[in-house]
Amino acid sequence: MGEMEQLRKEAESLKDQISAARKAVHDVTLPEIVSGTAVVGRVQLKTRKTLRGHLAKIYAMHWGTDSKLCVSASQDGKLIVWDSYTTNKVHAIPLKSSWVMTCAYAPSGNMVACGGLDNMCSIYNLKGKDGNVKVMRELAAHTGYLSCCRFLNDSEIITSSGDCTCALWDIETGTQKTIFSGHMGDCMSLAVSHDFNMFISGACDYTAKLWDIREGACRQTFGGHESDINAIGFFPNGNAVLTGSDDGTCKMYDLRADQELITYQDPSIMCGVTSLAPSLSGRLILAGYDDFNCNIWDSLKAERVGVLAGHDNRVSCIGVTPDGMAACTGSWDSFLKIWN
Amino acid sequence: MSNNSASSSSSLVIAQKAVKQLRLEASVRRIKVSQAAADLKTFCLQNAHKDPLLIGVPSSDNPFRPPKSCVLF
Numbered sequence: 001m002g003e004m005e006q007l008r009k010e011a012e013s014l015k016d017q018i019s020a021a022r023k024a025v026h027d028v029t030l031p032e033i034v035s036g037t038a039v040v041g042r043v044q045l046k047t048r049k050t051l052r053g054h055l056a057k058i059y060a061m062h063w064g065t066d067s068k069l070c071v072s073a074s075q076d077g078k079l080i081v082w083d084s085y086t087t088n089k090v091h092a093i094p095l096k097s098s099w100v101m102t103c104a105y106a107p108s109g110n111m112v113a114c115g116g117l118d119n120m121c122s123i124y125n126l127k128g129k130d131g132n133v134k135v136m137r138e139l140a141a142h143t144g145y146l147s148c149c150r151f152l153n154d155s156e157i158i159t160s161s162g163d164c165t166c167a168l169w170d171i172e173t174g175t176q177k178t179i180f181s182g183h184m185g186d187c188m189s190l191a192v193s194h195d196f197n198m199f200i201s202g203a204c205d206y207t208a209k210l211w212d213i214r215e216g217a218c219r220q221t222f223g224g225h226e227s228d229i230n231a232i233g234f235f236p237n238g239n240a241v242l243t244g245s246d247d248g249t250c251k252m253y254d255l256r257a258d259q260e261l262i263t264y265q266d267p268s269i270m271c272g273v274t275s276l277a278p279s280l281s282g283r284l285i286l287a288g289y290d291d292f293n294c295n296i297w298d299s300l301k302a303e304r305v306g307v308l309a310g311h312d313n314r315v316s317c318i319g320v321t322p323d324g325m326a327a328c329t330g331s332w333d334s335f336l337k338i339w340n
Numbered sequence: 341m342s343n344n345s346a347s348s349s350s351s352l353v354i355a356q357k358a359v360k361q362l363r364l365e366a367s368v369r370r371i372k373v374s375q376a377a378a379d380l381k382t383f384c385l386q387n388a389h390k391d392p393l394l395i396g397v398p399s400s401d402n403p404f405r406p407p408k409s410c411v412l413f
Contacts, residue, residue: 004348007355014362025370033377037385040394048404068403085403182361220365237383239376257376258368281387282380283394300384325392326404338404340397 022259030252030261034300040283043296043306045327051082051336053089056098058330059116060317064105067321070328071112072336073103079114081105081126084328084338093124093133106151111136113157115146121159123171139169141176148190150199158199158213160187166201168213178216182209189232191241200241202229208243210255222253224260231275235299236282242299244273250287252299264297266304275317280324288315294329310337 056076063070069090071081077098081091099117106112115121121139128134144162151157152168156177160166166180166187185204192199198219202208208229210220222241231244240261241253250264250273264285271290278285278299285297286308294315296306308315313332320327326340388394399405 003352004355007352007359010359011355011362014359014366017366018362021366021370025372027372028374028377030373030377030380033374034381037381043393045393048402217364218361220368235380236387237380240380254373254376254380256371257373258370259373261373261377261380279391279393281384281391281394283384283388283391286393300381320393323392324390325397325402327393340393340402340404 018258022257025257026259030300031302037300039301039303040298040305043284045296045306045308045339047310047337047339048326049084049087049338051080051084051087051338052334053080053092054078054334054336056334057313057332058316058334058336059101060103060114061319061328061330061336062103062105063319063321063328064109065107065322066109067323067325069105069109070319070336071103071105072317072330073100073114073116074334075100076334079103079112079124081112082336084326091126091133096122096135102146102148104149104151104157106154108154110154111151113149113151115139115149115159117145119143119145119161119163121146121149121157121169123157137171137174139171139174139176142167144186147186147188150190150192152192152196152213158190158192160190160201162186164203164205166190166199166211168216178213180211180216180218182218182221183207185228188228188230191233193234194238200232200234202232202243202245204228206245208232208241208253210241220255220258222251222260224251224253224263225249227272231273231287233276233278236278236280240282242276242278242285244276244287246272248272248289250276250285250297262302264299264302269295274315277318277320277327279320279327286318286320286327288318288329290314292331294318308337308339311335 054074079093097118101116103114142161168178183203225245227246275288294308311331317330
């Protein structure tokens with residue numbers, strides 16, 4: 001037997017081993033565990049604020065850690081930092097490239113980042129001496145579009161790219177400290193764990209991967225989706241992963257059981273999930289869809305318990321404030337809405 | 341000829357990496373779904389009372405909705 005053939009057989013055998021090991025711990029289903037728990041009552045959130053100012057589709061938004069300021073990115077070529085309490089624009093940052101797909105707020109509040117079809121992640125210093133917001137670094141090395149970025153701190157940021165890799169960057173030197181390869185399709189989204197030791201990525205190979213940031217290694221891979229994963233997030237207890245896909249479903253995977261626990265789906269939903277965010281306790285999952293709406297799911301009972309209807313085009317991004325007080329939706333209709 | 345052997349040896353390297361990664365993932369320690377699911381349920385129920393989107397926000401505490409007040413100058 002040639003070595004390639006041997007390796008192929010070993011790979012198949014290992015995949016079977018993983019499948020069997022997952023089955024072996026599958027002693028009960030989530031629905032059985034929560035059979036005695038009542039579904040949450042109908043959730044009716046109202047639009048409290050509308051953030052107007054972008055002139056084209058909004059592709060991304062991210063809350064600052066103060067749960068008040070947020071940043072949004074639009075293909076009108078601007079990053080806007082908003083005071084969501086007053087709807088005032090704190091900063092309106094013109095971008096070199098208008099083809100932006102993602103933005104991020106640093107936990108410190110000192111910086112924002114964005115990137116897109118320019119294949120770069122641009123870091124902006126919000127606290128410059130003369131009050132002007134300037135590009136601090138342009139992180140260039142990806143050979144595909146920048147789909148998502150998240151700061152670990154003021155000196156490190158993680159990016160995901162259409163070149164099928166994710167990367168950890170040293171912002172000061174502008175270099176990639178670690179490249180995370182393994183996905184067989186465009187990486188579309190990433191989320192960092194609360195302890196900043198791990199991150200998860202969702203890709204067009206229909207899988208989600210858990211990565212150890214310092215080891216540079218993929219620890220676990222989760223399949224089951226039947227199309228691209230566009231959105232990913234950690235469940236608030238840090239032990240589970242939520243994914244949203246073009247197959248119209250969201251899934252929850254448990255990291256410690258190493259498998260899918262439940263799928264959030266409805267036969268009436270025939271369009272892709274673009275974005276998702278859990279509420280503070282994790283009981284609610286807000287998911288944005290291609291059909292202009294956001295569905296609110298009871299994460300334990302897997303039933304739809306509410307809808308955020310108010311946008312006139314696709315909901316492209318959604319974020320819940322760190323303090324859990326409100327959700328923000330961003331849309332191709334150029335508006336952001338704050339709900340609670 | 342040298343092109344063929346270069347591409348076949350890189351396929352070999354890729355296959356070796358894939359097997360190495362699968363070995364790593366196979367060795368993960370797994371807990372029972374019953375425990376994982378119970379922990380998720382407990383977390384949700386224990387934190388429900390402080391989840392504003394779940395229980396609602398009184399307008400006096402809602403930073404996005406300043407309480408209406410009548411001011412007579």
